[in-house]
Amino acid sequence: MGLLRFIGWLVTNALALAAAAWLFDGIGFTEGPDWQDKLWPLLFVALILGIVNSFVSPVLKFLSIPFIIITLGLFLLVINALMLLFTEWLAGLFDIGFFVDGFWNAVGGAIVITIVTWIVGLVFGDNTEHPPAY
Numbered sequence: 001m002g003l004l005r006f007i008g009w010l011v012t013n014a015l016a017l018a019a020a021a022w023l024f025d026g027i028g029f030t031e032g033p034d035w036q037d038k039l040w041p042l043l044f045v046a047l048i049l050g051i052v053n054s055f056v057s058p059v060l061k062f063l064s065i066p067f068i069i070i071t072l073g074l075f076l077l078v079i080n081a082l083m084l085l086f087t088e089w090l091a092g093l094f095d096i097g098f099f100v101d102g103f104w105n106a107v108g109g110a111i112v113i114t115i116v117t118w119i120v121g122l123v124f125g126d127n128t129e130h131p132p133a134y
Helices: 002-023 035-063 065-070 075-093 103-124
Strands: 027-029 098-100
Touching: 002 027, 002 035, 002 103, 027 035, 027 103, 035 065, 035 075, 065 075, 075 098, 075 103, 098 103
Parallel strands: none
Antiparallel strands: 027 098
């Protein structure tokens, strides 16, 4: 059960990241022209993004509570954009050809990633709120 949940989580992140790269010219991969050349880098960047969103993002959100309240939640877009830029930086450390060209592309990408993740959760179900009973 744990392996299937991990694979679903990784595929969801990869789909969301691929949608953002498809919609924004400023987000993408520098690998070959075929989608097969970009599959492994996409999965690796999706893994990095998932780890960043699991560990770094909650800390930033907690520390930013006053800004989130003052901006009525809009500061969460800034945090999500920063997480995407941080993911780009980490991917660069592993020499993966992933790029996010500027802050506004990161904001747009963060919005797309959030929406796609939400839609995939609606379509395929999200078991994070109600774990299965044993």
